[in-house]
Amino acid sequence: MSPWLFWPLITIAMVVVILGLILAAGFTVFGERRILGLLQNRYGPNQAGPFGLLQAIADAVKLLTKEYFLPGFVDQKLYKLAPVLVVVTVLLSFVVVPIGKGISFAADFNVGLLFILGLSSLHVYGIFLGGWSSSTKYTVLGSIRTIAQLISYELAMGVALLGVVLLSGSFSLEDIVLKQDIAYIFLQPFGFIVFFIAGIAETNRLPFDLPEAENELAAGFNTEYGGMPFAMFFLGEYLGIIFISCLTTTLYLGGWHGPWAESYPLVGVFWFALKTLALLFFFIWMRASVPRVRWDQLMSFGWKYLLPLGLVNIIATALISALWM
């Protein structure tokens, strides 16, 4: 393909994908509200459009048309940068996820996994800076918790991922998916558990939604945000959930693998979406069922259980693959 055609096409594809992802995040919010309603014996939003399907659009329009309010006491540059950072880092992460055989932007990027880990750390910076630059007490407490949370799950997450890398011999997500004749959840059950729990912590979802624990910190790190910037945080959070679900699917559930996926890539996309949706449902289910842990409990859990489990997992994987494979 000539470069003259390549770049316009890529740009169009990027716009389409970004819009698609934002819509997906919007509908995740809608889906979450409906499913929570279902789980809690109530309806949830069902008025806007058939089955309330337009609720996501309505929410988006409402948040977009709100007045942009800049509190006087904030650090303006960081305050404006934080929501952007939150959204952009997650959107960028999707670049390396293969959603079907050969369907992705850069799934063969040979350090894809490291790229994702780097972006996820930057994502946390967005949350941290958002709370810090707001310079009020609740937001600062939220920021402190974000960092406390980060150092307690990040290491475990990285260690868990090494198990996958050992088995597949590659940092490229495409290779990892192609190597999964057996989904890695069966070969790496502990790695999967450690990674997924760390993933929940990464996305600040119950039971690990400490940075915004509303009963303790009002709204935590985003207390001082409203309108569009708040919508960006919201978007970032839900994109994050979608991304962690996609990544878990890719790394542990065999990605797009499934019947007929080899010969028809679009069927692969279907399998991929199905697995991702199942994980998304799990996220929502968790939210309906469990209370929140305390931040020091998360830290001790991360350091005392997740990290040792991850380390044991990686040593066992290394020994087994060295001796038998």
Add this chain to the structure above:
Amino acid sequence: MTEALLQTLAQRFGAEPYSAVSYVGAPSIVVPLNQLHDALRFLRYEASTRYEMLVDLSAIDEAGRGGGFTLFYHLLNLDSAAFLTVRCPLFSSLLEVPTASDIWPAADWYEREVYDMFGLRFSGHPDLRRILLPDFWQGHPLLKSEAGRATERPDPFGYDPESLNKILQGYMNPEQGDDGEMVVNIGPNHPGTDGIIRLVLRLRGERITSLEQEIGYHHRGAEKVAEFHTFHNYIPYTNRIDYLGGVGGELPYVLACEQMTGIEVPPRAQAMRVMLAEIFRLSSHLVWISSLGHNLGAMGPAFYAFMEREKLFDVIEEVCGGRMHPAFYRIGGVAQDLPEGWKRNVLRSCDAVEERIPELEALTTKSYIFQTRTKGIAVYTPEQAIDWALTGPNLRACGFDFDIRKKLPYSGYEQYDFDVPVGTDGDAFTRTVLRIEEMRQSLRIIRQVVATMPDGPILSDNKPRYSLARKERALEDIETMIHHFIEVGRGLPFPRGESFFPTETSKGLTCYTLVSDGSANPYRVRIRTPSFAHFQSVKAVGVGDVLGNVICLIGSIDYVLADIDR
């Protein structure tokens, strides 16, 4: 109270039995001011029956009964459930009363309230400020000389700029130093406080180094309001004291009135009262479990609990007509008889709640995360429980088997077979387990009442002098019509006397102290609420803990804002 103890008190402190007017509900002694502090200390630590808990402390402005003031202390011995009222006459508000807060820490807020309401000063009190009213308030509302209507007061509304500024300054960090601490205001509006209340926390990281509570945002002057209502008319106010407790709040009031007048309540009305009070206990506990869950970040319990509460309200509505505030009890009985088919409906609601309890348990006490958040968290030691006058499930969680329904049965509770669950650890988890078990026991009581509901009248007729004329007859004969018309408006003069009645409401010990000067309006109504004492104790337990645990603590002690501020 034994004769021997009375003798000792008389010899050592010059105490004598109170005899000016009849006082029913507890033994009462009068102690002179100069011996008061020693007598109280003696009663707590040395007496043969130790009155270890300060249940209530308040005052009466005696301007209409001979001048001066009367301070009264309601003390309680837990083992024998013996109450004792210690009275101390004051001839002038200029006299300083020695503080009791060194004997009972719980006296702290009660004395502040007396200062706020009567202007009486306590010497040696650590922090004698207004508590329910704002600092710039003029006057002391419960004095008889104070106007009871807002329209009679001099320009009551609006802040003067100076006072407003002072209030706003109160929200700032006074000494913003570099000591690594910061002051955080939780409230007055905050999702974790279940109402308008303010906690001023000083935090180092997330650890609390000092904590101060500010209440009074919900103060409606219920005790002052009572003085302008007739005895019969005041009932609807009483179920708005603890607005989740419904008729549970009416019960101590009507019982105190009946005790004062000698009205005998027919058995059917008693059984109906017990049944409704227990239904409200259930509904109050359901709200409590949802708000504790919410404080800990769990969404689920709230929805499940409120669904069942709705079914209970269906029954309440069918029987009483109202839902949260039925105003159903009358002095001498209840407002109307049970509707047709009530048995089936009550039992159906009971079954629905019983089926839901295991689900609530699965979401709370059986959930691992909930356990780690509540076990060993917000622990009251037995000594703290006594010092801070905890009652109800909070006290029982500390290992005290104390339930007024068992110890001093009222309204026919002795006929029903139920257990009082008692815990040992005094932590938030025990309080949760106990309340859930209490819900089961309430269901047991309700089922027994349904099975044994006696027939007969629902209003007493043994003291027509103090009972309103029967409404249903008012449209049939002119005499009743006239009496009903006049008595509802003007009220019925009650006999001179005083009456004290404690009951076990869903939150703890609710006591009413009524003073009648022989007119149709109460001379003084004192409402002792459990939430006031419970919330006062947050300071004792919260300091040194982390922020998340304090939210768990204030969720687990079950307070209602209106019950604190009255």
